[in-house]
Amino acid sequence: MKLFLTDSRTKQKTEFIPQNKEEVTMYVCGPTVYDDAHLGHGRSSIAFDLLYRTLKAFGYKVKYVKNITDVDDKILKKMKETGQTLKELTEFYIDRYNKDMKALNVLDSDISPKATENINQMADLIQDLIDKGSAYQISNGDVYFNVSTDEAYGSLSKQTQDDVQNRITNSEKKDSRDFVLWKAEENKEEVGFDSTLGRGRPGWHIECSAMVNEFLGGDEFLCDIHGGGEDLFFPHHENEATQCRCGYGKEISKYWLHNGFVKIDGEKMSKSLGNSFFLKDALKVYGGEVIRFFLMNVHYRNDFNFNEEDLLASKKRLDRLYRLKKSLYGVGTSAVNKKFKEDLLNAMGDDLNISVALSNIDNFVTSSNEKINEDSKNKGLKKEIISNINFIELLLGVGGMDSYEYFQFGIDKEEKEKIEDLIIKRSEAKKNKNFEKADKIREEISKIGVTIMDTPNGTVWEKA
Numbered sequence: 001m002k003l004f005l006t007d008s009r010t011k012q013k014t015e016f017i018p019q020n021k022e023e024v025t026m027y028v029c030g031p032t033v034y035d036d037a038h039l040g041h042g043r044s045s046i047a048f049d050l051l052y053r054t055l056k057a058f059g060y061k062v063k064y065v066k067n068i069t070d071v072d073d074k075i076l077k078k079m080k081e082t083g084q085t086l087k088e089l090t091e092f093y094i095d096r097y098n099k100d101m102k103a104l105n106v107l108d109s110d111i112s113p114k115a116t117e118n119i120n121q122m123a124d125l126i127q128d129l130i131d132k133g134s135a136y137q138i139s140n141g142d143v144y145f146n147v148s149t150d151e152a153y154g155s156l157s158k159q160t161q162d163d164v165q166n167r168i169t170n171s172e173k174k175d176s177r178d179f180v181l182w183k184a185e186e187n188k189e190e191v192g193f194d195s196t197l198g199r200g201r202p203g204w205h206i207e208c209s210a211m212v213n214e215f216l217g218g219d220e221f222l223c224d225i226h227g228g229g230e231d232l233f234f235p236h237h238e239n240e241a242t243q244c245r246c247g248y249g250k251e252i253s254k255y256w257l258h259n260g261f262v263k264i265d266g267e268k269m270s271k272s273l274g275n276s277f278f279l280k281d282a283l284k285v286y287g288g289e290v291i292r293f294f295l296m297n298v299h300y301r302n303d304f305n306f307n308e309e310d311l312l313a314s315k316k317r318l319d320r321l322y323r324l325k326k327s328l329y330g331v332g333t334s335a336v337n338k339k340f341k342e343d344l345l346n347a348m349g350d351d352l353n354i355s356v357a358l359s360n361i362d363n364f365v366t367s368s369n370e371k372i373n374e375d376s377k378n379k380g381l382k383k384e385i386i387s388n389i390n391f392i393e394l395l396l397g398v399g400g401m402d403s404y405e406y407f408q409f410g411i412d413k414e415e416k417e418k419i420e421d422l423i424i425k426r427s428e429a430k431k432n433k434n435f436e437k438a439d440k441i442r443e444e445i446s447k448i449g450v451t452i453m454d455t456p457n458g459t460v461w462e463k464a
């Protein structure tokens with residue numbers, strides 16, 4: 001089976017062939033930790049999580065690095081506002097970020113290096129660039145990259161000029177496109193690190209170049225796949241690439257992948273979410289898996305329009321999968337159906353074609369329900385269906401929850417205890433043939449907003 005990916009440098013779908021058959025290396029630009037994660041972070045993380053899961057399902061061993069930018073102008077600004085130290089502020093948001101990603105069932109990367117823990121590697125690369133004539137120091141001690149020394153600058157994104165950056169041109173810059181590699185500490189209150197370049201802090205772009213080399217460091221290309229949001233294509237990725245070319249004499253990545261933007265459809269957003277862009281707010285209203293399923297249902301390269309109407313339609317689709325799973329509660333597993341598995345892998349192997357994968361799943365749910373209706377005593381069939389659902393979870397990160405818990409989302413612990421308690425009382429009333437009392441309890445339960453169902457395994461409930 002072959003895996004195809006669209007390389008954003010050529011915009012062509014190409015067969016993925018890693019440099020080293022034994023191990024695929026992948027680097028994704030992670031969050032700058034000064035605020036809560038928003039829907040865009042969620043979508044990007046899910047896009048690369050799907051790629052990570054797909055590569056593994058294709059049998060590759062994968063080394064996945066996703067960095068954390070924990071020193072940056074925005075972080076410094078927030079420190080001034082809140083009075084927190086760098087460590088206090090960044091650890092707080094790293095923790096929140098990790099919680100949100102866990103709720104979205106995003107797998108941890110193999111390595112999550114922090115910028116502040118790799119300052120020496122950055123200083124070494126900057127020194128290398130100075131020695132090779134591709135970087136220079138200005139009078140205040142800052143170091144700039146000299147773009148004109150790299151003829152290939154712009155070959156990645158087909159852009160070379162950043163309008164925003166050029167407005168804040170320093171008069172000592174040799175070329176208006178030159179960008180900062182190192183900011184020397186101007187006063188003691190600023191955050192600074194001691195290094196061979198003196199005391200200061202790194203620019204943003206140098207961080208990833210140094211860490212790709214440190215943690216992946218491939219022979220021809222520093223890594224096989226480099227990814228991030230479309231907004232990072234230029235200047236961030238262009239600058240990362242030029243630093244590696246001029247400093248290490250290597251291209252940073254063999255393939256480049258970028259995910260599209262998330263736009264909020266303001267008018268269609270309901271009161272429950274307002275216009276919040278934060279994941280934490282969406283996660284309060286819907287389960288993590290519902291949000292994940294929604295954010296991944298549009299192909300990763302396309303822009304995503306976030307509105308609640310589409311979210312609810314997408315939730316119904318996931319509900320169907322969980323209804324099927326719930327109808328088979330407690331049956332064991334066997335082997336995954338070979339064709340089902342191959343079809344899903346073929347879909348994801350075609351540049352992560354999620355639309356085809358999800359329509360395969362829709363068909364699987366429909367045909368499984370039909371088969372169970374026709375042959376309700378067939379245990380082998382049921383076990384295979386559950387095994388297929390487990391494979392969906394492995395590949396796409398959805399369908400792995402307990403099917404009852406899935407339908408109980410939004411009921412807090414106290415309410416849950418109350419419901420369980422009422423169910424026991426109702427069973428007792430039924431046992432004592434006090435049907436009037438049992439009916440009253442049922443009514444009381446439905447007022448809480450849940451529906452109960454009597455099954456061979458006892459009474460179960462879900463949110464109405």
Ligand SMILES: [Zn+2]
Binds near residue numbers: 028029030208236240
């Ligand atoms: Zn980066």
